[in-house]
Amino acid sequence: MTRVRLQYFAALREHAGRSEEVLESSAATLADLYEELRLRHGFVLDASRIRAAVSERYVPLETPLTENMQITFIPPVAGG
Amino acid sequence: MFRLAATPLDPSRLSHELKNPRAGALATFEGWVRNHDDARAVDGLEYEAFESMAESVGQDLVGQAIERFSLIDALVVHRIGRTEVGDLAIWVGATAEHRQEAFLACRWIMDRIKEDLPIWKRESYTKGGEATWVHAGASSLSHSEDPATNPYYARQVTLDWIGPAGQRKLAQSRVLVIGAGGLGCPALQYLAAAGVGTLRICDGDRIDETNLHRQILFSAHEIGQNKAEVAAERIRALNPHIAVSAIADAATGARLPELVTEVDVVLDCTDSFEAKYMIHDACWQAGTVLVQAAVYQLEGQIQVIDPRAEAGCFRCLWPEAPPSGCVGNCAEAGVLGVTPGLLGLYQAIETLKLLVGGENSLRDATLLVDVLSGRTQRILRSAREDCVCRGGTPWPNTPDHLLFPGRGAQELLANATVIDLREDHERLQDPEWIRALPHLPRAMWPALLREFPERPLVLCCAAGLRSRECVDLLEHPPEVYAWTRPIAEIARYR
Numbered sequence: 393m394t395r396v397r398l399q400y401f402a403a404l405r406e407h408a409g410r411s412e413e414v415l416e417s418s419a420a421t422l423a424d425l426y427e428e429l430r431l432r433h434g435f436v437l438d439a440s441r442i443r444a445a446v447s448e449r450y451v452p453l454e455t456p457l458t459e460n461m462q463i464t465f466i467p468p469v470a471g472g
Numbered sequence: 473m474f475r476l477a478a479t480p481l482d483p484s485r486l487s488h489e490l491k492n493p494r495a496g497a498l499a500t501f502e503g504w505v506r507n508h509d510d511a512r513a514v515d516g517l518e519y520e521a522f523e524s525m526a527e528s529v530g531q532d533l534v535g536q537a538i539e540r541f542s543l544i545d546a547l548v549v550h551r552i553g554r555t556e557v558g559d560l561a562i563w564v565g566a567t568a569e570h571r572q573e574a575f576l577a578c579r580w581i582m583d584r585i586k587e588d589l590p591i592w593k594r595e596s597y598t599k600g601g602e603a604t605w606v607h608a609g610a611s612s613l614s615h616s617e618d619p620a621t622n623p624y625y626a627r628q629v630t631l632d633w634i635g636p637a638g639q640r641k642l643a644q645s646r647v648l649v650i651g652a653g654g655l656g657c658p659a660l661q662y663l664a665a666a667g668v669g670t671l672r673i674c675d676g677d678r679i680d681e682t683n684l685h686r687q688i689l690f691s692a693h694e695i696g697q698n699k700a701e702v703a704a705e706r707i708r709a710l711n712p713h714i715a716v717s718a719i720a721d722a723a724t725g726a727r728l729p730e731l732v733t734e735v736d737v738v739l740d741c742t743d744s745f746e747a748k749y750m751i752h753d754a755c756w757q758a759g760t761v762l763v764q765a766a767v768y769q770l771e772g773q774i775q776v777i778d779p780r781a782e783a784g785c786f787r788c789l790w791p792e793a794p795p796s797g798c799v800g801n802c803a804e805a806g807v808l809g810v811t812p813g814l815l816g817l818y819q820a821i822e823t824l825k826l827l828v829g830g831e832n833s834l835r836d837a838t839l840l841v842d843v844l845s846g847r848t849q850r851i852l853r854s855a856r857e858d859c860v861c862r863g864g865t866p867w868p869n870t871p872d873h874l875l876f877p878g879r880g881a882q883e884l885l886a887n888a889t890v891i892d893l894r895e896d897h898e899r900l901q902d903p904e905w906i907r908a909l910p911h912l913p914r915a916m917w918p919a920l921l922r923e924f925p926e927r928p929l930v931l932c933c934a935a936g937l938r939s940r941e942c943v944d945l946l947e948h949p950p951e952v953y954a955w956t957r958p959i960a961e962i963a964r965y966r
């Protein structure tokens with residue numbers, strides 16, 4: 393199990409009902425983790441439609457999970 | 473290359489100089505000496521240049537154009553000395569692999585030359601009268617006073633970061649704000665007040681009561697009026713020292729590539745993915761910097777997309793627009809007025825940094841802003857090697873590929889039934905060929921497949937948003953295509 397710190401942005405925050413959480417996951421990659429969260433929080437978008445940032449940099453969703461990783465999930469946003 | 477010429481110009485010889493087997497297009501512009509200026513009859517013009525300086529400024533502009541539009545070559549020849557009515561005063565030619573770059577470059581060069589080149593003209597009037605030397609671009613310049621000493625800007629010129637030089641740079645800058653809504657209103661106010669010399673405001677929408685809580689340039693008694701026009705009026709009152717113009721049109725129309733070419737910075741203040749992708753693609757291809765923001769409820773994000781930076785384009789990060797309906801806009805998801813307000817201000821400061829030259833620009837990052845917690849997060853972007861911006865594959869939005877992945881528009885439209893989805897009242901002013909098209913107002917959309925059993929179908933509307941919406945509504949039936957450009961543009965392919 394890997395312990396990670398998550399932040400949600402925009403619609404993801406709305407669906408998760410929180411802007412951050414710390415959890416333990418057995419997911420291998422960010423994409424796997426997001427799929428897990430999608431089922432848990434009822435996110436509408438699948439993993440191909442969102443972006444992830446780790447340590448203040450966009451990273452591919454294939455990035456493997458590491459202990460204490462700080463992850464932000466970002467959906468597309470278009471309001472104005 | 474740029475040169476001055478004291479003898480009459482011969483366009484065919486000039487075109488010949490640009491011959492190159494790699495070139496697929498040559499766009500040329502000819503400036504002629506005309507027989508009047510305002511109401512006064514003119515029988516000729518004398519041009520005088522500060523020659524060495526004109527040549528170096530001209531050479532520099534041509535070099536910039538070649539780089540900016542990936543031209544093969546460009547040639548500009550400006551007359552000096554005495555010219556008669558009908559003479560060529562200037563000739564501009566640009567060669568490129570494709571027509572788009574050649575057209576855009578030709579116009580860009582001409583606009584710049586008018587403003588930047590140290591060439592003066594003296595008109596001689598048929599009826600006599602005082603002939604004075606004026607800057608050749610004088611008619612397009614309205615700044616008579618030095619912005620650096622204008623009391624309007626006194627408090628900001630004092631800042632080291634701006635100073636007299638920065639203030640003059642702002643006065644010479646041109647900015648296009650697309651969307652005069654929640655983001656556009658505050659951005660416009662601060663850009664105008666800071667002294668951006670030319671502001672263009674583009675918005676085809678009318679003010680609605682549900683806009684007022686966040687679109688703070690508008691008053692309750694202006695409901696129903698065009699947003700760009702009302703915003704321009706407000707902004708002119710705020711700062712009479714700048715030039716403000718309104719374009720009461722959806723920016724996504726045919727003029728977009730031209731509009732974004734004419735300015736230094738574009739602000740995307742729109743609220744749909746459709747518009748965001750179109751604006752982005754047009755800016756990137758024109759080499760114009762884009763300051764892009766978007767909000768969701770109490771959060772927003774802003775980034776600067778600079779074709780000259782290393783961080784890649786918007787599509788490097790978000791290759792395609794998400795399917796509509798899965799991510800809410802303001803109407804669907806709700807929004808607090810402060811959120812676009814704050815993000816619009818971020819757009820204004822990023823724009824000023826680009827124009828004056830500041831550090832810590834968002835050219836290589838996205839800033840996430842959470843209004844409620846007051847937290848911001850800066851996320852570094854980087855280019856994606858297989859992105860359209862790196863070449864190789866065509867841009868999804870170039871007209872021929874616009875909506876018909878894998879199919880040319882020409883081939884498709886040759887045997888498609890074209891259906892107009894606009895309301896009856898929108899068709900009144902149209903040319904005969906458009907009015908002759910079968911049409912289906914919004915209330916009838918669900919019946920489309922039953923009403924029109926033939927295939928393929930191409931759905932059209934005013935700017936391309938509704939056609940996409942209708943295809944989405946019907947869940948993308950096979951052989952039914954959305955035309956995401958203005959309906960009139962179909963004429964090019966039929």
Ligand SMILES: [Zn+2]
Pocket residue numbers: 784785786787788789855856859860861862
């Ligand atoms: Zn890219």
